[in-house]
Amino acid sequence: MQGFIVPLHGQVVAQRPGLDLPQIGLASTYSFVHETGYEYMITRPAGTHDQGTIVIGGGLWQLPNSGASRYGETDDTALEPTITNFLRDCTTDYFGSNWGDDHASGRIRKEWSGIMGASADGLPYVGAMPDMPAGLWISAAFNGHGMVWCLKAAEALVEMMIGDEAAQRAVDEWFPRSARMSRDRMGCKFRGRKDLRAPGEAEFGERSRL
Known part of the structure:
Protein backbone atom coordinates (compact mmCIF):
# COMPACT_ATOMS: atom_id res chain seq x y z
CA MET A 1 0.00 0.00 0.00
CA MET A 116 -5.48 9.81 8.54
CA GLY A 117 -4.99 7.99 5.25
CA ALA A 118 -4.64 10.24 2.19
CA SER A 119 -5.01 9.05 -1.39
CA ALA A 120 -3.55 10.65 -4.50
CA ASP A 121 -6.95 11.58 -5.94
CA GLY A 122 -8.64 12.54 -2.68
CA LEU A 123 -11.14 9.66 -2.70
CA PRO A 124 -11.30 6.44 -0.68
CA TYR A 125 -10.38 3.03 -2.08
CA VAL A 126 -13.30 0.59 -1.81
CA GLY A 127 -13.50 -2.81 -3.46
CA ALA A 128 -11.46 -5.81 -4.54
CA MET A 129 -7.71 -5.34 -4.86
CA PRO A 130 -6.73 -5.71 -8.52
CA ASP A 131 -3.98 -8.11 -9.57
CA MET A 132 -4.12 -9.82 -6.18
CA PRO A 133 -5.34 -13.26 -5.08
CA ALA A 134 -9.12 -13.49 -4.88
CA GLY A 135 -10.56 -12.54 -1.50
CA LEU A 136 -8.41 -9.47 -0.79
CA TRP A 137 -10.63 -6.41 -0.31
CA ILE A 138 -10.04 -2.85 0.82
CA SER A 139 -11.96 0.05 2.35
CA ALA A 140 -9.42 2.72 3.28
CA ALA A 141 -7.92 6.17 2.62
CA PHE A 142 -10.87 8.34 3.61
CA ASN A 143 -8.78 11.52 3.49
CA GLY A 144 -10.00 12.74 6.85
CA HIS A 145 -13.67 12.22 6.01
CA GLY A 146 -14.14 8.78 7.55
CA MET A 147 -17.19 9.79 9.58
CA VAL A 148 -18.96 10.63 6.33
CA TRP A 149 -17.71 7.74 4.19
CA CYS A 150 -17.10 4.71 6.41
CA LEU A 151 -20.60 3.45 7.11
CA LYS A 152 -21.84 3.48 3.51
CA ALA A 153 -18.45 2.33 2.19
CA ALA A 154 -18.71 -0.73 4.44
CA GLU A 155 -22.24 -1.39 3.17
CA ALA A 156 -21.05 -1.13 -0.43
CA LEU A 157 -18.08 -3.40 0.24
CA VAL A 158 -20.31 -6.12 1.69
CA GLU A 159 -22.55 -5.98 -1.37
CA MET A 160 -19.48 -6.25 -3.61
CA MET A 161 -18.21 -9.23 -1.61
CA ILE A 162 -21.52 -11.08 -1.90
CA GLY A 163 -20.72 -11.27 -5.56
CA ASP A 164 -24.08 -12.07 -7.13
CA GLU A 165 -25.42 -9.96 -9.99
CA ALA A 166 -28.28 -8.49 -7.98
CA ALA A 167 -25.91 -7.21 -5.30
CA GLN A 168 -23.57 -5.74 -7.91
CA ARG A 169 -26.42 -3.94 -9.67
CA ALA A 170 -27.63 -2.57 -6.36
CA VAL A 171 -24.26 -1.11 -5.36
CA ASP A 172 -23.71 0.30 -8.85
CA GLU A 173 -26.89 2.34 -8.48
CA TRP A 174 -25.80 4.32 -5.44
CA PHE A 175 -22.10 4.00 -4.64
CA PRO A 176 -19.77 6.39 -6.56
CA ARG A 177 -17.70 4.60 -9.19
CA SER A 178 -14.95 7.15 -8.58
CA ALA A 179 -14.38 5.58 -5.14
CA ARG A 180 -14.19 1.99 -6.42
CA MET A 181 -10.76 0.40 -6.31
CA SER A 182 -9.28 -0.08 -9.77
CA ARG A 183 -6.01 -0.79 -11.53
CA ASP A 184 -5.96 2.76 -12.91
CA ARG A 185 -6.35 4.28 -9.46
CA MET A 186 -3.57 2.11 -8.07
CA GLY A 187 -1.33 3.60 -10.73
CA CYS A 188 -2.04 7.13 -9.51
CA LYS A 189 0.84 7.55 -7.09
CA PHE A 190 0.98 10.10 -4.32
CA ARG A 191 3.41 12.87 -5.31
CA GLY A 192 3.14 15.46 -2.60
CA ARG A 193 -0.50 16.40 -2.48
CA LYS A 194 -0.70 19.23 0.03
CA ASP A 195 -4.40 19.61 0.74
CA LEU A 196 -7.56 17.62 1.32
CA ARG A 197 -9.77 19.56 -1.08
CA ALA A 198 -12.33 17.55 -2.93
CA PRO A 199 -11.75 17.03 -6.65
CA GLY A 200 -13.27 19.90 -8.61
CA GLU A 201 -12.54 22.66 -6.13
CA ALA A 202 -10.18 24.43 -8.53
CA GLU A 203 -12.06 27.69 -7.99
CA PHE A 204 -10.27 27.94 -4.64
CA GLY A 205 -6.85 28.05 -6.24
CA GLU A 206 -4.82 25.69 -8.37
CA ARG A 207 -4.84 22.23 -6.85
CA SER A 208 -1.56 20.58 -6.03
CA ARG A 209 -0.50 18.26 -8.80
CA LEU A 210 -1.37 14.61 -8.26
Whole structure:
Protein backbone atom coordinates (compact mmCIF):
# COMPACT_ATOMS: atom_id res chain seq x y z
CA MET A 1 0.00 0.00 0.00
CA GLN A 2 2.99 2.29 0.36
CA GLY A 3 3.00 4.97 -2.30
CA PHE A 4 -0.71 5.31 -2.90
CA ILE A 5 -1.97 5.66 0.68
CA VAL A 6 0.01 8.23 2.67
CA PRO A 7 -0.34 8.89 6.41
CA LEU A 8 -1.37 12.41 7.38
CA HIS A 9 -1.15 13.86 10.89
CA GLY A 10 -4.29 15.83 11.74
CA GLN A 11 -5.62 17.65 14.80
CA VAL A 12 -8.99 18.62 16.23
CA VAL A 13 -10.11 20.70 19.20
CA ALA A 14 -13.33 20.27 21.20
CA GLN A 15 -14.67 23.59 22.47
CA ARG A 16 -17.55 24.82 24.56
CA PRO A 17 -19.68 27.11 22.38
CA GLY A 18 -19.74 30.84 23.00
CA LEU A 19 -22.66 31.97 25.12
CA ASP A 20 -24.47 33.59 22.19
CA LEU A 21 -24.48 30.32 20.23
CA PRO A 22 -27.06 27.56 20.83
CA GLN A 23 -25.87 25.57 23.83
CA ILE A 24 -27.53 22.31 22.73
CA GLY A 25 -25.88 22.11 19.31
CA LEU A 26 -25.98 23.86 15.96
CA ALA A 27 -28.47 22.80 13.30
CA SER A 28 -25.89 21.55 10.80
CA THR A 29 -22.26 20.74 10.23
CA TYR A 30 -19.95 23.47 8.92
CA SER A 31 -17.06 23.78 6.50
CA PHE A 32 -15.06 26.99 6.38
CA VAL A 33 -13.55 26.96 2.90
CA HIS A 34 -11.06 29.57 1.74
CA GLU A 35 -8.37 29.93 -0.89
CA THR A 36 -5.59 28.42 1.21
CA GLY A 37 -7.45 25.46 2.74
CA TYR A 38 -10.41 24.74 4.97
CA GLU A 39 -11.62 23.76 8.43
CA TYR A 40 -14.41 21.27 9.20
CA MET A 41 -16.71 21.43 12.20
CA ILE A 42 -19.46 19.46 13.89
CA THR A 43 -21.34 19.95 17.14
CA ARG A 44 -22.44 17.29 19.57
CA PRO A 45 -26.23 16.94 19.16
CA ALA A 46 -28.82 17.60 21.85
CA GLY A 47 -29.31 14.76 24.29
CA THR A 48 -25.77 13.40 23.95
CA HIS A 49 -22.82 13.59 26.30
CA ASP A 50 -21.31 17.09 26.13
CA GLN A 51 -24.19 18.30 23.95
CA GLY A 52 -23.40 21.45 22.01
CA THR A 53 -19.65 20.89 22.12
CA ILE A 54 -17.97 22.15 18.94
CA VAL A 55 -15.37 19.87 17.36
CA ILE A 56 -13.25 21.61 14.74
CA GLY A 57 -10.25 20.38 12.77
CA GLY A 58 -8.00 21.48 9.94
CA GLY A 59 -5.46 24.28 9.97
CA LEU A 60 -2.82 22.56 7.83
CA TRP A 61 -2.51 25.70 5.74
CA GLN A 62 -1.08 27.51 8.77
CA LEU A 63 2.17 25.58 8.33
CA PRO A 64 4.90 26.27 5.74
CA ASN A 65 4.27 24.76 2.31
CA SER A 66 0.60 24.15 3.13
CA GLY A 67 1.44 21.60 5.81
CA ALA A 68 3.51 19.28 3.64
CA SER A 69 5.51 18.21 6.71
CA ARG A 70 2.41 16.54 8.16
CA TYR A 71 2.26 14.06 5.26
CA GLY A 72 4.19 10.88 5.93
CA GLU A 73 4.00 11.47 9.70
CA THR A 74 2.96 8.40 11.70
CA ASP A 75 3.55 9.68 15.26
CA ASP A 76 0.36 11.08 16.77
CA THR A 77 1.69 11.45 20.32
CA ALA A 78 2.34 15.20 19.96
CA LEU A 79 0.35 18.23 18.84
CA GLU A 80 1.70 20.77 16.36
CA PRO A 81 1.72 24.07 18.33
CA THR A 82 0.93 26.32 15.35
CA ILE A 83 -2.17 24.31 14.47
CA THR A 84 -3.17 24.05 18.13
CA ASN A 85 -3.12 27.82 18.58
CA PHE A 86 -5.03 28.38 15.35
CA LEU A 87 -7.80 25.86 16.07
CA ARG A 88 -8.26 27.19 19.59
CA ASP A 89 -8.89 30.73 18.33
CA CYS A 90 -10.44 30.36 14.87
CA THR A 91 -14.01 29.77 16.06
CA THR A 92 -14.31 33.28 17.47
CA ASP A 93 -13.00 34.66 14.17
CA TYR A 94 -15.43 32.60 12.09
CA PHE A 95 -18.50 33.35 14.22
CA GLY A 96 -17.54 36.92 15.09
CA SER A 97 -20.10 38.74 17.23
CA ASN A 98 -22.38 35.68 17.08
CA TRP A 99 -19.97 33.85 19.39
CA GLY A 100 -20.47 36.03 22.47
CA ASP A 101 -18.48 35.59 25.65
CA ASP A 102 -16.62 32.38 26.36
CA HIS A 103 -18.18 29.81 28.66
CA ALA A 104 -17.44 30.31 32.35
CA SER A 105 -15.68 26.92 32.42
CA GLY A 106 -13.37 27.96 29.59
CA ARG A 107 -13.48 27.45 25.84
CA ILE A 108 -11.35 24.31 25.42
CA ARG A 109 -12.63 20.89 26.50
CA LYS A 110 -10.12 18.59 24.79
CA GLU A 111 -7.75 18.43 21.87
CA TRP A 112 -6.13 15.48 20.18
CA SER A 113 -4.36 14.29 17.07
CA GLY A 114 -4.61 11.24 14.84
CA ILE A 115 -3.29 9.73 11.64
CA MET A 116 -5.48 9.81 8.54
CA GLY A 117 -4.99 7.99 5.25
CA ALA A 118 -4.64 10.24 2.19
CA SER A 119 -5.01 9.05 -1.39
CA ALA A 120 -3.55 10.65 -4.50
CA ASP A 121 -6.95 11.58 -5.94
CA GLY A 122 -8.64 12.54 -2.68
CA LEU A 123 -11.14 9.66 -2.70
CA PRO A 124 -11.30 6.44 -0.68
CA TYR A 125 -10.38 3.03 -2.08
CA VAL A 126 -13.30 0.59 -1.81
CA GLY A 127 -13.50 -2.81 -3.46
CA ALA A 128 -11.46 -5.81 -4.54
CA MET A 129 -7.71 -5.34 -4.86
CA PRO A 130 -6.73 -5.71 -8.52
CA ASP A 131 -3.98 -8.11 -9.57
CA MET A 132 -4.12 -9.82 -6.18
CA PRO A 133 -5.34 -13.26 -5.08
CA ALA A 134 -9.12 -13.49 -4.88
CA GLY A 135 -10.56 -12.54 -1.50
CA LEU A 136 -8.41 -9.47 -0.79
CA TRP A 137 -10.63 -6.41 -0.31
CA ILE A 138 -10.04 -2.85 0.82
CA SER A 139 -11.96 0.05 2.35
CA ALA A 140 -9.42 2.72 3.28
CA ALA A 141 -7.92 6.17 2.62
CA PHE A 142 -10.87 8.34 3.61
CA ASN A 143 -8.78 11.52 3.49
CA GLY A 144 -10.00 12.74 6.85
CA HIS A 145 -13.67 12.22 6.01
CA GLY A 146 -14.14 8.78 7.55
CA MET A 147 -17.19 9.79 9.58
CA VAL A 148 -18.96 10.63 6.33
CA TRP A 149 -17.71 7.74 4.19
CA CYS A 150 -17.10 4.71 6.41
CA LEU A 151 -20.60 3.45 7.11
CA LYS A 152 -21.84 3.48 3.51
CA ALA A 153 -18.45 2.33 2.19
CA ALA A 154 -18.71 -0.73 4.44
CA GLU A 155 -22.24 -1.39 3.17
CA ALA A 156 -21.05 -1.13 -0.43
CA LEU A 157 -18.08 -3.40 0.24
CA VAL A 158 -20.31 -6.12 1.69
CA GLU A 159 -22.55 -5.98 -1.37
CA MET A 160 -19.48 -6.25 -3.61
CA MET A 161 -18.21 -9.23 -1.61
CA ILE A 162 -21.52 -11.08 -1.90
CA GLY A 163 -20.72 -11.27 -5.56
CA ASP A 164 -24.08 -12.07 -7.13
CA GLU A 165 -25.42 -9.96 -9.99
CA ALA A 166 -28.28 -8.49 -7.98
CA ALA A 167 -25.91 -7.21 -5.30
CA GLN A 168 -23.57 -5.74 -7.91
CA ARG A 169 -26.42 -3.94 -9.67
CA ALA A 170 -27.63 -2.57 -6.36
CA VAL A 171 -24.26 -1.11 -5.36
CA ASP A 172 -23.71 0.30 -8.85
CA GLU A 173 -26.89 2.34 -8.48
CA TRP A 174 -25.80 4.32 -5.44
CA PHE A 175 -22.10 4.00 -4.64
CA PRO A 176 -19.77 6.39 -6.56
CA ARG A 177 -17.70 4.60 -9.19
CA SER A 178 -14.95 7.15 -8.58
CA ALA A 179 -14.38 5.58 -5.14
CA ARG A 180 -14.19 1.99 -6.42
CA MET A 181 -10.76 0.40 -6.31
CA SER A 182 -9.28 -0.08 -9.77
CA ARG A 183 -6.01 -0.79 -11.53
CA ASP A 184 -5.96 2.76 -12.91
CA ARG A 185 -6.35 4.28 -9.46
CA MET A 186 -3.57 2.11 -8.07
CA GLY A 187 -1.33 3.60 -10.73
CA CYS A 188 -2.04 7.13 -9.51
CA LYS A 189 0.84 7.55 -7.09
CA PHE A 190 0.98 10.10 -4.32
CA ARG A 191 3.41 12.87 -5.31
CA GLY A 192 3.14 15.46 -2.60
CA ARG A 193 -0.50 16.40 -2.48
CA LYS A 194 -0.70 19.23 0.03
CA ASP A 195 -4.40 19.61 0.74
CA LEU A 196 -7.56 17.62 1.32
CA ARG A 197 -9.77 19.56 -1.08
CA ALA A 198 -12.33 17.55 -2.93
CA PRO A 199 -11.75 17.03 -6.65
CA GLY A 200 -13.27 19.90 -8.61
CA GLU A 201 -12.54 22.66 -6.13
CA ALA A 202 -10.18 24.43 -8.53
CA GLU A 203 -12.06 27.69 -7.99
CA PHE A 204 -10.27 27.94 -4.64
CA GLY A 205 -6.85 28.05 -6.24
CA GLU A 206 -4.82 25.69 -8.37
CA ARG A 207 -4.84 22.23 -6.85
CA SER A 208 -1.56 20.58 -6.03
CA ARG A 209 -0.50 18.26 -8.80
CA LEU A 210 -1.37 14.61 -8.26
